Amino acid sequence: MRGIELNQHIRASLALLIESADELRDLDQALGDGDLGITVTAGSRAVITELEQLGDAATPTEIARTAAKAFANANPSTMAALVAGALLSGSRTWEGKDEIGLPEASAFVAAAAASIAHRGKTEVGDKTILDGIVAAADALASAGDPAEGMTSACDAAARAVRETTELQSRRGRASWLQERSIGLPDPGATAFWRFLEAWAVVSARPH
Amino acid sequence: MRGIELNQHIRASLALLIESADELRDLDQALGDGDLGITVTAGSRAVITELEQLGDAATPTEIARTAAKAFANANPSTMAALVAGALLSGSRTWEGKDEIGLPEASAFVAAAAASIAHRGKTEVGDKTILDGIVAAADALASAGDPAEGMTSACDAAARAVRETTELQSRRGRASWLQERSIGLPDPGATAFWRFLEAWAVVSARPH
Amino acid sequence: MKKIINAPEDFVDEFVEGILLAHPDLVRTPGDDLRVMVRADAPLAGKVGIVTGGGSGHLPLFKGYVGAGLCSGVAIGNVFSSPSSDQILQATKAVDGGAGVLYLYGNYGGDVFNFDLACDLAELEGIPTATVLGRDDVASQPRERKHDRRGVAGILFAYKAAGAAAERGDSLEQVVAVTEDVVEHTATIGIGLAPTIMPTTGKPSFELPDGEMEIGIGIHGEPGSRRGPLETADEIADHLTSALVDDLGLGEGSRVAVLVNGLGATPLEELYVLYRRTHRFLADRGIEIVKKYVGEYATSLEMAGASISLLELDDARLELLEAPARSPFFREG
Amino acid sequence: MKKIINAPEDFVDEFVEGILLAHPDLVRTPGDDLRVMVRADAPLAGKVGIVTGGGSGHLPLFKGYVGAGLCSGVAIGNVFSSPSSDQILQATKAVDGGAGVLYLYGNYGGDVFNFDLACDLAELEGIPTATVLGRDDVASQPRERKHDRRGVAGILFAYKAAGAAAERGDSLEQVVAVTEDVVEHTATIGIGLAPTIMPTTGKPSFELPDGEMEIGIGIHGEPGSRRGPLETADEIADHLTSALVDDLGLGEGSRVAVLVNGLGATPLEELYVLYRRTHRFLADRGIEIVKKYVGEYATSLEMAGASISLLELDDARLELLEAPARSPFFREG
Ligand SMILES: Nc1ncnc2c1ncn2[C@@H]1O[C@H](COP(=O)(O)OP(=O)(O)O)[C@@H](O)[C@H]1O
Ligand SMILES: Nc1ncnc2c1ncn2[C@@H]1O[C@H](COP(=O)(O)OP(=O)(O)O)[C@@H](O)[C@H]1O
Ligand SMILES: [Mg+2]
Ligand SMILES: [Mg+2]
Ligand SMILES: [Mg+2]
Ligand SMILES: [Mg+2]
Secondary structure, X not given: OEXXXXXXXXXXXXXXXXXXXXXXXXXXXXXXXXXXXXXXXXXXXXXXXXXXXXXOOOOHHHHHHHHHHHHHHHOOOHHHHHHHHHHHHHHHHOOOOOEOOHHHHHHHHHHHHHHHHHHOOOOOOOOOHHHHHHHHHHHHHOOOOHHHHHHHXXXXXXHHHHHHOOOOOOOOHHHHHHHHHOOOOOHHHHHHHHHHHHHHHHHHOOO | OEHHHHHHHHHHHHHHHHHHHHHHHHHHHHHOOOOHHHHHHHHHHHHHHHHHHOOOOOOHHHHHHHHHHHHHHHOOOHHHHXXXXXXXXXXXXXXXXXXXXXXXXXXXXXXHHHXXXXXXXXXXXXXXXXXXXXXXXXXXXXXXXXXXXXXXXHHHHHHHHHHHOOOOOOOXXXXXXXXXXXXXXXXXXXXXXXXXXXXXXHHHOOO | OOOOOOOHHHHHHHHHHHHHHHOOOXXXXXXXXXXXXXXXXXXXXXXXXXXXXXXXXXXXXXXXXXXXXXXXXXXXXXXXXXXXXXXXXXXXXXXXXXXXXXXXXXXXXHHHHHHHHHHXXXXXXXXXXXXXXXXXXOOOOOHHHHHHOOOOOOHHHHHHHHHHHHHOOOOHHHHHHHHHHHHHOEEEEEEEEEOOEOOOOOOEOOOOOOOEEEEOOOOOOOOOOEEEEOOOHHHHHHHHHHHHHHHHOOOOOOEEEEEEEEOEOOOHHHHXXXXXXXXXXXXXXXXXXXXXXXXXXXXEOEEEEEEEEEEEOOHHHHHHHHOOEEOOOOEEO | OOOOOOOHHHHHHHHHHXXXXXXXXXXXXXXXXXXXXXXXXXXXXXXXXXXXXXEEOOOOOOHHHEOEOOEOEEEEEEEOOOOOHHHHHHHHHHHOOOOOEEEEEEOOHHHHHHHHHHHHHHHHOOOOEEEEEEOOEOOOOOHHHHHHOOOOOOHHHHHHHHHHHHHOOOOHHHHHHHHHHHXXXXXXXXXXXXXXXXXXXXXXXXXXXXXXXXXXOOXXXXXXXXXXEOOOHHHHHHHHHHHXXXXXXXXXXXXXXXXXXXXXXXXXXXXXHHHHHHHHHHHHOOOEEEEEEEEOOOOEOEEEEEEEEEEEOOHHHHHHHHOOEEOOOOEEO
């Protein structure tokens, strides 16, 4: 996948992701402050707008950095800042590359996961977006081809999200709920999973 | 009726009047600020307490003045201040009297009405307590005996209250409602009528 | 009814006690009745005293404006209910410095009847009094009947002017004159969005269907001049401000003080959204805004809504507004 | 949703504009982004700048404490949402007087991640920064994890101290030290009675059954430590104050500043009922109340509820509290 396709694919996936805004708002309402729907909607729209402005010659790294800045400033919040930082970290793994395949995707997601773990001072099992990303990064790392990578990353993220349901939140606003945070999946991890799903749907479309 | 009976009669009537508190509160809620129930309850209780302290030898004038002060300070409000002033005016017509009959009652109510008209800068038809008091004063003035006076004053007050329903309030908080004040009877006039009714019920009790 | 209170009957005494405990340097109770409060240094010999009063539930109104350069004393009624003539008299005696006492309060029947009675009682004690009524609510009566208007948030300007005049040593007649002059040039109008619940009855102070607002509402929840669908902040600001500009006859070159007042539950953020448009509305008409007050100055417990007040300024009125003043709730200079 | 607003998306920009129109003598916007506000006289050469920031909906918090002897600048987020690192950087550059900049704001993930990013960006511009977090809410974490507590109304004390230290010419290290010291000795706990409605979503910030209160609620409506039937004002004051006294280890002879803060819709009268009992509770234990603040200092739009904060005082902290300060919403001296 070259820059121009990557750009289109991101935009199409984000357009789909916006349809999950109400679900994310409701989850974040129950476990946090309810603004995750806005973060995802405003952030996605901002990224789509900025990516539309980018020329066809933009490199994958440029695309990821543009997306990062747009997402960070659209509705600044925990997710916005962490995701922006993760995209910047990921973008560094693409430096000098014009074509994104399975290994590049895998490296990107792994770097993104490391960034979130570091900036968020968090680890897997804390019931955050990290649980979803690490699961997807692991799946991508052991996949044989892009199609398998896509499917297994999606499945792994879905499982990770399900598993967060029984966990107690240890980071962010949800951690203030203490035991009462148990019983619902993590909103941030869910957002990440919905993004992967959207990516898969777009992948399956006739080009 | 001598002082000791007058005292008992007032206390018994006020004890009954308190039962109308909710009706008066609701009327005043619709046309004013809803505190008339409190004014009547707290005022009546204060009068009862003070009159209980008065010796059996207290004169009708002393009884009326004691009632005026107690009513004025219990829950100060329009009704409290106007009724207190009216009782003080009425008490002056009883100066030197030990026995209250129909002429004395008639003079008292007429003086009370004049006080309210003066202090409240109001006239009959403004939809206030004055409408009820003037009707009762007129009935008392033309009655042949105490029993007839009681009945006709009650009837006249009832009619006056009914007639206030279609009037627009021209004084007090209710006047701020302008046309919207039409459709409900005046709370103050109703309070006066309920007091007369209570007085009649007590009169009908075996002594 | 969700309130942070103890027994509803004790509500007024208890918050007054809280004020006294919090601000003993500024206010005190002269006798044992908590319902009478005066500035800590009252009486001021040779200066006109100013007594206000009215029902509780409007903080900072009335008791909040007792202090240097403001009122000298206050008589405190139950929630939305007049103080007694007895309490007014006590406040009068405690602030009398030998130059007479001004009664300055909002035009409400219950208060008027009780203050009038107190006037008579004060006269008997040899204390000359005079009365000026706050009557700024343009929605309550048309301009022709402006003397019958009720008093709402705009009384702040009257307090400020009267207090400054008394502080500089004006005679009772002079204090009355400047205060009347300010009242004459003050106009207020408000809107209500949601009622307060009365602590004693547990009932709402008014009923309002969802999605509607009451234009011209009073600070006890008295119905206003009309009811209509809730408008945007800018529409509300335009309607309210234009009613005030008309009422006061303001135009190009006029100077005003603006007060955007919250009625209790309305967030300060919303008041600034209102102020923003009010400012532009006046500026567009060449009306200069010289003093601004945005916040809660006269409330109705947790009622939702806001009011806008304008005072047309001349040099004399502006000087009085700018004179120093200090109470637990108000500060100038 | 009954609010005095225009389009919900414009709410924040519009009230900020209102503040700027009302107080041009005190605050200004350095660039064209309304979400960045600094004191009118910023930068002050040779003095430490103080930048705060956070979500909107808490007035007077955060933007209300920009002024002389307080914060120098603020970056303003959407309702309950962090400002961007870009906006924080703009504020930083506008207040930098060459002595470094302190970032002082409440401990919330979103804000921390965005301020941390701004630290990096400021470093690149050659502006040294340091960070102190308000983390006073004792209900959010036990004492052992106090560094993870969220920041609520008690940050007022930190603003006051930091602002006074910067104003008198302390170095960045010194300002950090006195501010950390104040944060260390500050504790807050609140109760929530009714939620706010979020302007953008139209949804309540939390759900609470009738007749219940949430103890330890946060200023975004975050759940607290427990839920229980609504208690009387005196019971609430006793429970909250004793939690604070325990947390700070206060006893006979301690001196404190007390802040009784309304969360938005709760009437000032009720705050004084709370203050009354808090005062007595502390006095009974031989704890001296040296400074008192009662009113709305950190709100959550029209949320109903209140919080109590204590700062344990020593001479150094008291001197900082008493230093003069002036912003559109706060005044000392
Ligand atoms: N310290 C952290 N590290 C990693 N992820 C976090 C952290 N704190 C919160 N999150 C994630 O962020 C999500 C909430 O995002 P968002 O709604 O933007 O937060 P907020 O509204 O509190 O700023 C959570 O569901 C969780 O997945
Ligand atoms: N100016 C007036 N003159 C005579 N009666 C009046 C006047 N104003 C009000 N009233 C009477 O007072 C009643 C209301 O009494 P109350 O509830 O005590 O008034 P408020 O609560 O406004 O002080 C009205 O129903 C009316 O009968
Ligand atoms: Mg959130
Ligand atoms: Mg009434
Ligand atoms: Mg009343
Ligand atoms: Mg958020």
